[in-house]
Amino acid sequence: EAQLLQSGGGLIQPGGSLRLSCTASGFIFSSYIVSWVRQAPGKGLEWVATVSSSGDSTYYADSVKGRFTVSRDNSEKILYLRMNSLRAEDTAVYYCAKSEYSFGSYNWFDPWGQGSLVTVSS
């Protein structure tokens, strides 16, 4: 059974940096694209970033482009999200999730990690 286990998160001051991790098990990690999705308090889910199976290609929502970096280590089966220049509006629960196909029109997210709370506040 495919599983994703997240670590990282916490309270960080505006302008600070944080890294989230997501460790995969139960599937061939290097064969699938993986993504980060977040949910701010009282808001809906928001796609954040996706990395291709090889790690060569990355895709970002406009709201985080230039500040966040998604990457992966296929040998360790870990997905990362490096978040820089954090803002109050980045406060959210962040989820990692696996998709079946290459980035684009047909994909859904399954499974999801358990979530990591990131709070940006002074």
Added chain:
Amino acid sequence: QSVLTQPPSVSGAPGQRVTISCTGSSSNIGAGYAVHWYQHLPGKAPKLLIYADTNRPSGVPDRFSGSRSGTSASLAITGLQADDEADYSCQSYDTSLSGYVFGIGTKVTVL
């Protein structure tokens, strides 16, 4: 403001049928991109309920069904049960945004 529009809440008595709409535009659902649905309980990870418009992953009861028409999609829950109380979100791809988009989520309440 989410790209896909969902009602904030729907409710029904046990055993009844409820439907949740998901309205998009010509750059996402109307462009033919697949719609997927998730069930989200507080404090838990979202769970895939319907993928590619109408398909149920193994383990999802056939009380849950999906459909689409034009720029909209719908999730139907029949035989409503108490443990169906959750938030339900739709998701698709948007060609104008070059990324995945979600609805804001609909809270289902079992009366």
